[in-house]
Amino acid sequence: MTPLTWLYVPGDRPEVVQKALSSGADIVIVDLEDAVAPHRKTYALAATAELLSSPQPVPVHVRIHAERDIAPLAPLPGLAALRIPKVTHATDIRVTAKLAPGKGLYALLESAGGVEHAYAIATADPAVRGIALGEADLRADLGVRNDTGLDWPRSRVVVAARAAGLPPPTQSVFPDIRDLDGLAASCAHGRSLGFLGRAAIHPRQLPVIERAYLPGPEEVEAAEEIVKAATTDAGALALPDGRFVDAAVVAAAHRTLSLAGRDGA
Template sequence: MKTPALTFLYVPADRPERVEKALASEADVVLVDLEDAVAPAHKDAARANLVRLLADAAGDRAVQVRINHPSTPWHAADVAALAGLPLPVGARVPKVESPAEILALAAALPGRDLHPLIESALGVERALDIATASPQVASIGLGEADLRSDLGIDDEAGLTWARSRVIVAARAARLAAPAMSAYPNVRDLEGLATSCRAGRALGFRGRTAIHPAQLATIRAAFLPSAEEVVRASEVLARVADATAAGVGAIALTDGTFLDVAMVERARAVLALAGA
């Protein structure tokens, strides 16, 4: 298995020096932002920076560009700029509420991976329809700041159902597990770690970051523990031994009998660990 991406670093496109640092960072994926992190007066400059900085660098880096929503005056120019970039540069699509938005973007950006963000109650209700709108949809995720506002909630507990809904939709659409939305307090690394562990328990894999200082905490929270790696290795070793011996029923040393789901989970754990 290919090692999955765990860290996704947002960087505003109107700060070219930060984009360059992000591209050189340890983030698995760099998210160059034309949307919320860029003031309206800077949109054109940000787009120009995008074209200049990613025309060459994108081939060496996993990169996505968050474009502005179709309801804004910057959307068409964003899409045109992205269309001129190398095909591996993905489109991160904000505030998606319907499959029609994805179909229109897929037509404008043929062959390019699309990464819809669900940021409203209506989007959550249509999560599976959005996830399956086009073969170009490569992932889905939540934009939790806007979703909190739409739902009128202040704490993470209120997001649990929406988070699970998107995780289930991604799985049903045969997409990778979603990455969590960014944790807004860049100094609260303990709170970030706690939130990541809760998200991991729900089924998220990885998280977006708004500052490089968050990357190590995110990675540590989503990587399997040493005990999980040992157990996963034992699972696969037992399967190999049983297959060689022609044995049908397989049990671990603690007496747990193995099934197909446990074997697949063990492979996923070792893939995350890079083992």
Template sequence: MTTSAAASTMPPLTLLYVPADRPDRLGKALASGADAVLVDLEDAVAPAAKDAARGHLATVLADAPAPAHVAAGAGVAGPAVQVRVNHAGTPWHAADLAAVAELPAAVGVRVPKVESADQVRDLAAALPGRALHLLLETALGVERAFDLATASPQVASLGLGEADLRSDLRVDDETGLAWARGRVVVAARAAGLPAPAMSAWTHVRDLDGLAASCRAGRALGFWGRTAIHPAQLATIRAAFAPAEAEVERAREVVRAVADAAAAGTGTVVLADGTFLDVAMVERARWTLALAGRAAGPEA
């Protein structure tokens, strides 16, 4: 895979939630620079406003620009769009799925509290051809992570819903989530899915804490993060960006491979004597793609 090909298949880095009952905020979210906009029917919408929020979907998303992978060469590209529905145990779930089914096919569905492969298959049948983004928010969901990830070809990503998961696990801080985080990263990659995005950081004004948490997540294998305020986007992007030394090392690896190919040799050695293998070369290409995405849409 070339660096440009790797970049084109990378998942969103910044994903911004916007409540569906506030259509006035959607335009701002689409213009925020987020890689994906998550239109929320669930936690951000009060029970009394659920029906009205659902009614806004067709109107507000009809004017949204197509995602970049759809609009390439065909007009103005915008961020990817997903709709987070209410979970299957609520009285709003069926109506949410029916509303999503009427939206353009490029709009994905974000599903909270997924716990069974049968539930995933039911979602796929109800929303044929539509990307399913599964949120694991209970101990049972985490235990079944790989089974859920492989339950349907429509599964496009896994993620954690950490507020509910903390409650279910009865833990108070990020230390108690370490195993669950590692589990979802391994399950996603074992299933051939992108690295998962981290859950939202709820302390909107604590950007230092957000940055530190993002760096810890990146070390575990996460890629990107959901946000609940546009002010968090730049911090998330910067925290996941590779250091300049990492980027330069990756460039050296890619150059060495190209030079070896041009010379007709299968042995690739860096200036410091490091022998390269396939895994190191692929990681270098990933680092360069990551750096390009982290530089922002204008890059």
């Protein structure tokens, strides 16, 4: 199943983490970095290690705060992957991979340097499972004053992930948990740029993200028509309504139907 919803929860609030595990999120991300105050980070690490000492019902990723967080977490059976914040060079990933053998790594690019080195970071080590933007820090680093100013870095990370053979990146969080219409519009824009799924900071955002990224009935119908019309020994062809179909279009239709399979389509 392709994950579409990734829910951040603060590592120093075990009761919130437990609720997140039954929230319906595809992946839960326990945050030891920005969501935890400095004087609470030691406790957050200990609480997270206790949680991950046993397998969990959904995959749990941990966004680490510092390199010293890795050793206590890496061997634990409940840890699915590590998320590495503020990655700027491929070396950052290689160091982490040595400290956490066998664990998947997700690199968060949160500066101009990280974006510029996106492909090198994505291919730094076989342990890399994905790359994504940290848009709050990136916006501050670039001095961007409106949301569209980040579209070039967004496209850059989408291209780098594809070139590296990684899944499409997930969108960064939408900070206003009350503005669900704004979230839906932002997800639609992210989907148009090539993102797949989104990180959330509150469970109420999860259904909106999922609806935005699942293909709608018209998309599914169109994809089914394309796949039905295509044959393995045929070249390019035109459907009765004038749509042009070639191998690339057929491949895209198969991806749409695969994703739609999440809801039984």
